[in-house]
Structures are given as structure tokens and as C-alpha cells.
Amino acid sequence: MDESVVVTPDWLAAHLEDPQVCVVDVRDPWEYDGIGHVPGAVSIPFDSYRDETDVDRGTLPGADAFAELLSEAGIAPADTIVAYDDTHGVFAARFVLTALEYGHDDVRLLDGDYSAWNRDHETTSDAPDIEPTTYDPDPLSREESPLVGFEAVEAALERDAVFVDTREVDEFEEARLPGAVRFDWREVVDDETRRLKPRDDLEALLAEYGITSDREIVLYCNTARRISHTYVVLRALGYEDVAFYEGSLTEWLANDGEVERGAVD
Known part of the structure; x- marks a missing residue:
């Protein structure tokens, strides 16, 4: 599988100390806090990047709203994002699609989910220290977008x-x-x-x-x-x-x- 799209748990474990690799947990906050998460992962729950009011196409939240989420999570446009959930990746894949649509070049899905990660790798309940950024989105044009x-x-x-x-x-x-x-x-x-x-x-x-x-x-x-x-x-x-x-x-x-x-x- 193309590692620029999907990465294995072992790949992520080997890159956790890289300051430009940002791990995003899209589960509910109670899961992130109560069950634990991948070390260093930031919490961006699924409902926060989905908008049923159709401010943008479909249920996309809008470029500015999504950029605000990434800014608060301390993510910069040049970072590598790896997203995961605990539902075989379906909610995390929605995050991947959204980030790509709003111009983030390097966003990947964790192969498996939190349960798969938890079988062989360390987890934590400690929240990471986050230094907010000013994220400037660059949405794809209609011609570029899938x-x-x-x-x-x-x-x-x-x-x-x-x-x-x-x-x-x-x-x-x-x-x-x-x-x-x-x-x-x-x-x-x-x-x-x-x-x-x-x-x-x-x-x-x-x-x-x-x-x-x-x-x-x-x-x-x-x-x-x-x-x-x-x-x-x-x-x-x-x-x-x-x-x-x-x-x-x-x-x-x-x-x-x-x-x-x-x-x-």
C-alpha cells in the first residue's frame, strides 16, 4: 500500500518523535480521555469537522472552520498528519478526505484503528502540550477536487x-x-x-x-x-x-x- 496514503502502526511508532508528524484522534472526547490514545495524539472529534447545515459542499465544515480546528490542535500546513479512530478507520478517513479537500498535502490514514494499535504499541491518557498555530487553508479548485x-x-x-x-x-x-x-x-x-x-x-x-x-x-x-x-x-x-x-x-x-x-x- 502507498505509505503516502496509509501507514502501518509500526511506521507510526517509528515516527512518533518526529515533530512534524501530527497524530489526530477523531474519536469522542470521552474515549480519548478515558480509554487512552496514541502518545502525542491530539483530539479532533468527528462531529467537529462535519457540518450538516451545508455551509460548504455536502457536510464539509468550510475551509475557515477546518483551519481553526487545525490551528487549535497545533498543526501546520507542512506537517504530516496521521488520523485514526476505533471503527476500522471510517471516521478517520473522512478526516483525511476533508484535509485533502482543504489543501493539506500530507495526510494519511492509520492502517487499522486504536484497537489495532493497542495490541502491540504503547498508549497513554496524558494530553500533549499544544502550541497553537495559524493554519492557512488552500482549498482545492473544482477542477482539482475529487x-x-x-x-x-x-x-x-x-x-x-x-x-x-x-x-x-x-x-x-x-x-x-x-x-x-x-x-x-x-x-x-x-x-x-x-x-x-x-x-x-x-x-x-x-x-x-x-x-x-x-x-x-x-x-x-x-x-x-x-x-x-x-x-x-x-x-x-x-x-x-x-x-x-x-x-x-x-x-x-x-x-x-x-x-x-x-x-x-
């Missing part, structure tokens, strides 16, 4: 794009984009190790669904959380043509987009 909207998705439906729905079976059967394949985002995780499956296994698994690196891929779910994990995994595997439908099915239905319903044979 995020797409309703009209772009409509256009992609006319092409040979693979639409990937990462939701549960009942959600998929209730309504889905035409021709979409259902891919449970959790299938890429090894239940025993809590980490991603080996690269060859991942590529074979994705190929079973027609999700291959030579195809145009469009990801969606309901509110763009679950697809964040799939997006990061595909980037780590070297997929280049991956679009992220930030509005997802919530926006699609609000705009009376065409859907299919029912079980798939």
Missing part, C-alpha cells in the same frame, strides 16, 4: 463509469443510482487484525465487483461518510480516476434523480 456534484454524476451515468454504493443491503434495495454495484466498505478490513487485507487480496476482491483501476469510479453512500474509507483505500492502491459524490444519495433524491429499487439477482 468531489463531484449532481450534474457531474448525471453525466457520468451516460459513460462507462462504475457506480459504487457502500451502504447496507436494505438501503441499497430501497433506492440506488442506476446500475450501481453494492460494495460493503468493511469488506476490505480483516476482522481478526482490524487492518486492511493484503494488497493482492484487495485487488482481487474489488475486481469481483468490476472496481478496477482502468475504469472511471464514482463513489456514493447517503451522506459521504462510508465512501471516505473506500476512497482512501482506492487511492492507496493507486486508482487515479475516482470521483467522490459528496452529496451522495441524499442530494440525488432531493433533486429527483433517477433511481432503481429492489433486490438484485
Whole structure:
């Protein structure tokens, strides 16, 4: 896997003393304080970088609000960020996507989660000393961003794009984009190790669904959380043509987009 996208617990352990490596814990504050965290990690809870009022696209919090969070956490634009949660990385992947969208060049997902880290590495309940920064965001342009909207998705439906729905079976059967394949985002995780499956296994698994690196891929779910994990995994595997439908099915239905319903044979 590409270490510029996903890093192993051993990689993180070897770089904890690097002052330019900032570890971000996106779990709830009670977990961070009460259960413990990776040494030196700062707490930026999931709800703090998600805004349901649509001040920006989808549930993105807005560049200034996100920059304020990073400033308070003592993070600078040149730092390497490694994010983790305790839910196989799905909430941390949303942080990765958000940071990338607002122009942070080096942000990575911890392979596994807090439980995976805790098996072999030290944890602490001590809060780190934080020296606030003045973080200046540099949001991606519409052309640079992987995020797409309703009209772009409509256009992609006319092409040979693979639409990937990462939701549960009942959600998929209730309504889905035409021709979409259902891919449970959790299938890429090894239940025993809590980490991603080996690269060859991942590529074979994705190929079973027609999700291959030579195809145009469009990801969606309901509110763009679950697809964040799939997006990061595909980037780590070297997929280049991956679009992220930030509005997802919530926006699609609000705009009376065409859907299919029912079980798939």
C-alpha cells in the first residue's frame, strides 16, 4: 500500500518523535480521555469537522472552520498528519478526505484503528502540550477536487463509469443510482487484525465487483461518510480516476434523480 496514503502502526511508532508528524484522534472526547490514545495524539472529534447545515459542499465544515480546528490542535500546513479512530478507520478517513479537500498535502490514514494499535504499541491518557498555530487553508479548485456534484454524476451515468454504493443491503434495495454495484466498505478490513487485507487480496476482491483501476469510479453512500474509507483505500492502491459524490444519495433524491429499487439477482 502507498505509505503516502496509509501507514502501518509500526511506521507510526517509528515516527512518533518526529515533530512534524501530527497524530489526530477523531474519536469522542470521552474515549480519548478515558480509554487512552496514541502518545502525542491530539483530539479532533468527528462531529467537529462535519457540518450538516451545508455551509460548504455536502457536510464539509468550510475551509475557515477546518483551519481553526487545525490551528487549535497545533498543526501546520507542512506537517504530516496521521488520523485514526476505533471503527476500522471510517471516521478517520473522512478526516483525511476533508484535509485533502482543504489543501493539506500530507495526510494519511492509520492502517487499522486504536484497537489495532493497542495490541502491540504503547498508549497513554496524558494530553500533549499544544502550541497553537495559524493554519492557512488552500482549498482545492473544482477542477482539482475529487468531489463531484449532481450534474457531474448525471453525466457520468451516460459513460462507462462504475457506480459504487457502500451502504447496507436494505438501503441499497430501497433506492440506488442506476446500475450501481453494492460494495460493503468493511469488506476490505480483516476482522481478526482490524487492518486492511493484503494488497493482492484487495485487488482481487474489488475486481469481483468490476472496481478496477482502468475504469472511471464514482463513489456514493447517503451522506459521504462510508465512501471516505473506500476512497482512501482506492487511492492507496493507486486508482487515479475516482470521483467522490459528496452529496451522495441524499442530494440525488432531493433533486429527483433517477433511481432503481429492489433486490438484485
